[in-house]
């Protein structure tokens with residue numbers, strides 16, 4: 250019987266374990282090692298004073314790799330939990346020049362919105378600009394080359410903030426927005442690619458998946474962590490919690506994994522789903538080049554401040570707002586959770602906000618206390634939303650080094666890591682949000698791909 254060991258019990262490790270178990274059943278032995286006493290990593294739903302707060306991932310895009318997440322939900326029998334984002338989520342805002350400005354929601358507002366000033370010439374610029382021959386470049390360089398620097402700084406910077414909390418002058422276009430890079434390379438322009446690239450092959454999926462892929466966003470009624478709980482239950486006999494992988498020993502026919510409590514696990518196949526920086530230290534004495542490559546994939550710190558009110562404190566409905574870094578505000582943006590997923594509201598008039606702080610532009614963020622983060626969050630909702638009512642409940646989660654940064658050259662780094670692994674450590678496979686996509690969906694889709702590529 251082949252022995253599979255998975256290091257890390259976040260969504261990458263758990264979904265991989267589930268797909269492998271579903272496919273190979275009793276033909277394999279499976280162990281998941283998690284250093285904390287809880288599973289889920291950056292998926293964490295907190296119930297506090299009658300509110301449902303997400304301290305990590307809160308929503309998933311339905312399209313694209315949302316399909317694999319919906320399929321997983323279906324396999325686990327959690328269909329009744331799926332909730333679609335409210336239609337008002339199309340209302341999205343940017344905080345610019347001390348005002349909330351709405352992004353266009355349709356063709357009319359596209360032409361009338363003040364945010365779209367200069368967009369038409371920018372579209373023509375894209376059509377006229379030849380593709381770059383560079384292998385990779387920063388998001389800022391790509392967007393300003395094709396659309397102008399105003400589009401990069403005003404529109405793309407906050408979108409990037411919402412996903413990576415990073416700096417568009419350092420993040421890679423190829424790894425952070427691969428479809429934009431591909432459209433340019435394949436069709437000569439992003440606009441042309443957006444039209445031509447749309448005609449994608451239809452992949453057959455169940456009625457449940459098709460139905461939910463029609464909405465733009467989805468989540469789970471009792472919080473995203475429900476998925477983790479169900480996976481934990483289904484995988485219960487394979488879990489080793491509160492135990493950390495501390496060293497690997499590679500032999501020609503097996504790998505040994507040392508655990509913190511002194512146990513040694515044997516594996517025919519070893520999967521690491523832990524952050525690249527953690528894996529780097531496990532290779533420090535084995536292979537310096539590999540260890541250095543892994544260490545060169547940094548992660549950035551953020552904090553999540555959830556505010557709960559037992560009444561309605563804001564008239565606007567929508568997804569919330571993001572802030573371009575040039576505005577030099579102390580927060581990244583505010584998500585209007587009670588408006589996005591009203592199905593999670595325990596009373597109809599409740600309001601839930603999530604204020605996101607930190608990221609690449611907040612210097613010395615790691616020195617802040619959770620009380621300081623709370624104060625910044627309360628000041629922001631007062632100034633930006635005119636909400637001065639004290640929240641009934643506050644929950645703060647500091648998330649140090651939680652969001653991987655795919656810097657320019659990331660794809661080449663990952664390729665170099667894969668090459669070393671296949672040459673020198675062929676029994677180890679890497680996965681997790683440090684390499685192939687940071688979203689919840691990306692993690693699950695990559696686990697599915699790994700399972701499909703696994704041969705006994």
Ligand SMILES: Cc1cc2nc3c(=O)[nH]c(=O)nc-3n(C[C@H](O)[C@H](O)[C@H](O)COP(=O)(O)OP(=O)(O)OC[C@H]3O[C@@H](n4cnc5c(N)ncnc54)[C@H](O)[C@@H]3O)c2cc1C
Pocket residue numbers: 256257258259260261262282283284285288289290291292304305306307308309310492493494495522523524527551553648651652680681682683687688689690692
């Ligand atoms: C604040 C925040 C908000 C987010 N919001 C969204 C969102 O709305 N939508 C979305 O799609 N994505 C979102 N994301 C991203 C998404 O949640 C993560 O990318 C994803 O959950 C990462 O899963 P993972 O399993 O790859 O890594 P992790 O969750 O980091 O899991 C890795 C696990 O490995 C364990 N570990 C580490 N070292 C060892 C060791 N040596 N031995 C054993 N175990 C070890 C850790 O304890 C951890 O449990 C958000 C992320 C953050 C931080």
